[in-house]
Amino acid sequence: MDVKTWTYLIVGFTFALYIGIAIWSRAKSTKEFYVAGGNISPISNGMATAADWMSAASFLSMAGIIAFSGYGGSVFLMGWTGGYVLLAFLVAPYLRKYGKFTVPEFIGERFYSKTARLVAVLCLIIVSVTYVIGQMKGVGVAFSRFLETEYETGLFIGMGIVFFYAVLGGMKGITYTQIAQYVVLIFAFTVPAIFISLELTSNPIPQLGLLGNVSDGAPLLQKLDTVITDLGFGQYTNSVMGSKLNMFAFTLSLMIGTAGLPHVIIRFFTVKKVSDARLSAGWALVFIAILYTTAPAVAAMARLNFTKTIQVGAVGKVEGNIEYANRPEWFKNWEKTGLLKHEDKNGDGRIQYYNDSNKEFSEIASGYGWKGNEMVKIDNDIMVLANPEIANLPGWVIALVVAGGLAAALSTAAGLLLAISSSVSHDLLKGILMPEISEKKELRAGRISMIGAIAVAGIFGIYPPDFAAGTVAMAFGLAASSIFPVLIMGIFMKKMNREGAIAGMIAGIGVTLFYVFQHKGIMFIASTSYMGGMEENWFFGIEPKAFGAVGAIVNFIVAFIVSKMTSDPPKEVKELVDDIRLPKLDEA
Amino acid sequence: MSEQEIEITDQSNSLNSDKPAMTKEEYWRKNITCVLSLLAVWFFVSYGCAILFVEQMNKIQIGGSGFGFWMAQQGSIYVFVALIFVYVRLMNKLESEYAGRNMNGNKIQTQGEE
Numbered sequence: 001m002d003v004k005t006w007t008y009l010i011v012g013f014t015f016a017l018y019i020g021i022a023i024w025s026r027a028k029s030t031k032e033f034y035v036a037g038g039n040i041s042p043i044s045n046g047m048a049t050a051a052d053w054m055s056a057a058s059f060l061s062m063a064g065i066i067a068f069s070g071y072g073g074s075v076f077l078m079g080w081t082g083g084y085v086l087l088a089f090l091v092a093p094y095l096r097k098y099g100k101f102t103v104p105e106f107i108g109e110r111f112y113s114k115t116a117r118l119v120a121v122l123c124l125i126i127v128s129v130t131y132v133i134g135q136m137k138g139v140g141v142a143f144s145r146f147l148e149t150e151y152e153t154g155l156f157i158g159m160g161i162v163f164f165y166a167v168l169g170g171m172k173g174i175t176y177t178q179i180a181q182y183v184v185l186i187f188a189f190t191v192p193a194i195f196i197s198l199e200l201t202s203n204p205i206p207q208l209g210l211l212g213n214v215s216d217g218a219p220l221l222q223k224l225d226t227v228i229t230d231l232g233f234g235q236y237t238n239s240v241m242g243s244k245l246n247m248f249a250f251t252l253s254l255m256i257g258t259a260g261l262p263h264v265i266i267r268f269f270t271v272k273k274v275s276d277a278r279l280s281a282g283w284a285l286v287f288i289a290i291l292y293t294t295a296p297a298v299a300a301m302a303r304l305n306f307t308k309t310i311q312v313g314a315v316g317k318v319e320g321n322i323e324y325a326n327r328p329e330w331f332k333n334w335e336k337t338g339l340l341k342h343e344d345k346n347g348d349g350r351i352q353y354y355n356d357s358n359k360e361f362s363e364i365a366s367g368y369g370w371k372g373n374e375m376v377k378i379d380n381d382i383m384v385l386a387n388p389e390i391a392n393l394p395g396w397v398i399a400l401v402v403a404g405g406l407a408a409a410l411s412t413a414a415g416l417l418l419a420i421s422s423s424v425s426h427d428l429l430k431g432i433l434m435p436e437i438s439e440k441k442e443l444r445a446g447r448i449s450m451i452g453a454i455a456v457a458g459i460f461g462i463y464p465p466d467f468a469a470g471t472v473a474m475a476f477g478l479a480a481s482s483i484f485p486v487l488i489m490g491i492f493m494k495k496m497n498r499e500g501a502i503a504g505m506i507a508g509i510g511v512t513l514f515y516v517f518q519h520k521g522i523m524f525i526a527s528t529s530y531m532g533g534m535e536e537n538w539f540f541g542i543e544p545k546a547f548g549a550v551g552a553i554v555n556f557i558v559a560f561i562v563s564k565m566t567s568d569p570p571k572e573v574k575e576l577v578d579d580i581r582l583p584k585l586d587e588a
Numbered sequence: 589m590s591e592q593e594i595e596i597t598d599q600s601n602s603l604n605s606d607k608p609a610m611t612k613e614e615y616w617r618k619n620i621t622c623v624l625s626l627l628a629v630w631f632f633v634s635y636g637c638a639i640l641f642v643e644q645m646n647k648i649q650i651g652g653s654g655f656g657f658w659m660a661q662q663g664s665i666y667v668f669v670a671l672i673f674v675y676v677r678l679m680n681k682l683e684s685e686y687a688g689r690n691m692n693g694n695k696i697q698t699q700g701e702e
Contacts, residue, residue, distance in 0.1 A: 066661075071642075074660035078634045081665045085630050088672045089623045093679075207662060211651025219652020237657045238646065247639050275680055282672035289665050296661035581619075582612055583683040585691055 006399035007146045014184050014403050015161055018177050018410075022165030025173045030443050033170030034101040034422050040175055040270040046283025048175045049267045051182035051407070052415035053080075053258075053284070054291060055131075056138030057472050059185060059408035064383035066299035067306070070234070072241025073299070075250040081285060081292050082251070083258025088281035091259050091484075092268040094491045096277035097580045101269065102419075103262040103483065104427040110490040112573055113498040114432055119505050121423045123482040124262045126509075128416045129456065131263075131475040135413040136461030139406060145337055145385070146402045152462055158410060159458045166414045167450050174414045175270060181407035186290055188404020192388040192397050193294045196301050199391055206297035214304075224304045230315045231307070231354040232361025236300065242543055250546035257476030257548055260484030263412075263419035274583060302383045305390050310353045310375070316368045321350040330389035334382055341377035346370060417453045424449040474516060474545070481508035481551025489559055494577050500563030508555025515551075516544045610689045615682070622678050626671050633659060633667045 001009075027033040040048070058080065066073030098106050104124060108117025136155060143154020165173040190206070197209030201220055214223050225235045241247050258264065267284075268277045309328065313320035324344060334340035342351055346369055356362050356373040385405065388397045425446040430437055437445070482505045489496040489504070542550065637645050638660035646654025655663075 071657055071660060074638060074657075077661055078638060078664050081668050082630065082634050085627075085668050085671055089627065089675060210662070211653075211658070213652070221651070221653040221657075223652075237653045238642075244639060248635060251634065251639065275676070275683065278672075278676045278679060282669070282676055285669050285672055289669050293662055293665055578612060581616055583615075583686055585687050 001395060003395040003398050004146070004148070006395045007402050010396070010399045010403045011147070011406060014180075014407060017180055018161055019164055021176045021180060022168050022173050025165075025169045025176050027168070027170035027172045027443070030101075030426075030439050030446065032172045033443055033446050034418075034426065035266070035269040036171040036175045038270060039272050042271055042276045042280035043283050044175070044179055045267060045271050045276075045280040046285075047182045047287050048178035048270075049264065049280065049284035050287035050291075051178040051185065051411040052174075052267055053264055053288060053412070054185065054408055055412035055472070056135055056405060056409040058291065058295075059189065060138065060384050060405050061381050063295045063298045063302065063387075064380035066296055067303040067383050068378070068380060069241060070236035070239045072239050072247065074296075075241060075247050075254065077292055077296060079251045079254025080258060081288060083255040084281055084285040084288070086255060086259035087264070087268075088278055088285075090491070091265060091487055092277045092281050093274045094580045095265060095487070096268050096271065097274045097584075098576075099269075101266075102422050102426050103265050103487075104423055105431065107486055107490065107501070108427070108431065110573065110576060111486075111496075111498045111501040112570065113502065116486075116498060116502050116505075117427055117431060119502055120483065120486070121427050123478065123505065123509055124423050125420060127261065127475045127479045127483070128263060128420045129460070130478075131261075131472060132413055132416040132420075132453075132457045133460040134472045135409040135416070136457050138409040139413075140461060141381075142385075142402055142405050142409070146399075155458060155461050158406070158413075159454055159461075162410055162414050162417065163451070163454050166417055166454070167447050170446065170450075171266075171270060171418055174411075174418055177414065178411045181411040182287060184407040185404040185411075186287070188400045188407070189291050189298075189384075190294055192391070192393055192401060193298050193301075195393050195397065196305070196387065196391045197297060200301050200304070206294045206301075210297040210300060220300060220304070224300055227304060227307055227311070231311065232358035232365070233355045236303065246542050246546055249542045249549045253480050253546050253548035253552075254476055256484045256552055257478075257480035260479040260482070260487065261475075262423070262479075262483065263415040266419055266422070267415070298384065298387065302387050302390070305387075306378075306383070307353065309390060310351050316364075318348075318350070321352055323350050325349065327351070328390075330386055333389070334386060337382075339377065339379035339382045341375070343374055343376045345372045345374050351375065413457065417450060417457065420453040421446055421450040424453075477512050477516065477545065477548030477551065478509055480548030481512040481555055485552050485555040485559070489556070491577070491580065494574055495563065495568055496559060497563045497566055497569045499566040500559040500561075503562040504555040504559025507558040508551045511554045512547055512551035515547045607689050610686050615686050618682055619679070622675070622682070626675055629667065630671055634664045638664050 029037075031037055062073075062076050062080075065076065095103070095106055098109075100106065100109075104117045104120035107120040108114060136158065139158035140151045140155040143149050143157065144151045147154065149157075165177050169176070193206040194204050197206040197212075198204050200214055201209040201212035203209040203212045210220065212220055214220050216223075218226075221237055225237055229235055241250065268280065271277050271280050309331075310322055311320060312322050324342065327342075331340065335342070344351075346352070348369065351374055352365070352370045352372075353375040354361065354365055354370065354373055356365070385401060388401055425442055425448075429445050430442050485508060486501050486505050489501065638656060642654075642656035642660065645656030645659060648655035650658050
């Protein structure tokens with residue numbers, strides 16, 4: 001069978017599975033719609049959280065980014081896992097103890113203010129909508145490349161599937177589908193990694209293969225360093241992203257952004273008790289770590305395979321570079337999508353791939369008759385999808401990877417859509433506009449706002465706004481600078497009051513947005529800017545994507561100063577804080 | 589080993605009911621100490637070993653590359669996982685101590701509001 005048939009078969013099977021789950025798990029009450037009834041087991045919730053969390057960005061983009069940035073790319077690995085430590089220690093157990101449905105609801109009650117709740121809803125919607133656009137785009141791209149449909153058709157099919165289980169089942173349907181999606185995506189990520197690791201290092205475990213030796217006896221990472229430095233690139237194992245301070249801020253931004261993302265936090269409302277929330281954060285990280293420790297192995301191996309596909313022999317010898325006419329099949333396939341582009345600058349009919357911004361090496365290269373790097377475009381996102389093809393793996397593995405990418409995108413999209421729709425129906429409608437609405441009507445409103453959210457996400461997917469390129473990173477910066485600090489202060493600072501929280505949120509998200517917009521040109525034009533030089537006008541050399549950490553600090557400082565100048569929170573609020581801090585006696 | 593520990597917890601639970609009730613301030617202080625000490629490890633392995641002192645760490649070799657690089661791409665993640673499970677354990681213990689000392693008729697003492 002060819003790849004396309006396999007893809008139809010496997011993707012079709014997974015979609016049928018998701019629909020089956022949707023029919024079986026319809027939500028009958030608001031509690032089921034918002035928090036899946038509140039009795040999901042810690043391991044199941046951990047698995048669902050892992051799928052909820054790992055998006056198209058984790059599955060498709062991350063390994064590619066690491067492949068081309070080496071050590072510097074570690075900020076994503078540490079940032080997107082270390083955030084779970086913060087989530088487990090500082091956020092999840094307390095919000096579970098509070099025991100209601102949404103994040104803005106907590107903020108509104110803790111800061112005894114509808115304004116605070118409204119500001120939180122706005123922050124949540126900005127963060128989640130920017131995030132969901134990327135997922136929808138991922139679905140469209142995967143369909144168009146592998147099932148050869150129009151981009152829009154792929155997008156509509158994806159929307160239809162999410163519509164089915166998210167609208168019918170709410171959080172309950174989403175939870176069970178996410179568990180299935182986790183299984184699909186982790187299988188799809190690790191199987192090709194095992195094959196490639198075996199091929200390259202004869203070790204079936206990619207995490208060990210990363211430290212293993214290649215066929216000529218040299219350690220993989222040393223070999224990779226040699227191969228790419230011979231072509232003028234920086235060393236893989238120690239190329240810093242920007243500067244140390246930038247890496248520090250970037251990692252911090254991703255970590256606290258993770259701990260402030262509403263669609264992740266609400267997953268912890270679905271377990272039975274506080275100790276389950278802690279345990280389930282641990283399981284979530286176990287399931288995430290399986291992918292996150294495999295990704296750097298995939299990255300290093302893909303970079304080596306990719307480079308050696310083009311640079312087949314000694315650098316500088318004519319036959320060292322592959323002839324364009326003899327390029328492999330996968331190369332041609334990706335050229336069709338425009339994500340991979342070759343330009344024969346010196347007209348020798350061969351491909352030269354090297355770092356032409358390295359002056360020293362450029363001079364040497366011109367001695368070989370090379371006239372610039374001919375791989376004018378290599379999109380990071382293709383590495384994971386192209387990897388099985390580069391390694392000549394069988395068709396079903398490639399199909400599996402496509403199904404995995406779709407599972408990652410759909411599971412995250414559903415989680416985000418639920419966060420959006422519950423904040424509309426529960427916070428805006430029930431909490432602020434129509435407090436006396438009945439449960440039945442609220443449930444219907446939840447479903448309608450879910451449909452609305454899917455439609456908006458779809459429209460943005462078809463007509464991506466200019467800022468779509470940097471959206472996921474921006475979502476993190478915004479969550480880090482607005483939601484995380486206010487949650488921490490709400491739990492750990494009993495004297496933090498309404499005025500402080502509102503001023504802090506607005507100042508934090510404001511500063512971050514201002515900085516991002518100020519550097520919009522930099523951020524949105526060159527998506528790989530961190531691999532080049534640092535911009536001189538960046539604040540202490542911190543790139544816009546990493547600025548959430550600074551925004552969070554601003555948030556804390558402003559909130560602290562304002563709260564010192566205004567009156568203490570009322571007694572009931574202090575009692576609420578005491579209550580969320582202490583364990584329930586009959587549960588412990 | 590784990591069975592033994594559970595036994596100890598159970599024992600301390602029944603012993604605890606004889607001790608005076610744990611105040612909410614005491615519980616909270618213990619919780620904060622636990623979280624801060626675990627966060628110190630969290631900071632050390634990621635920001636310390638993998639970013640700030642990565643050159644020094646890279647002097648130690650592991651599988652053809654530096655230890656700092658390995659910590660950045662692998663090691664820190666394993667430590668994060670371990671940290672959460674340690675935290676789960678410590679907190680469950682603290683909670684059952686709190687419950688043991690505060691049930692059985694012991695009233696929860698509250699020191700005056702700060």
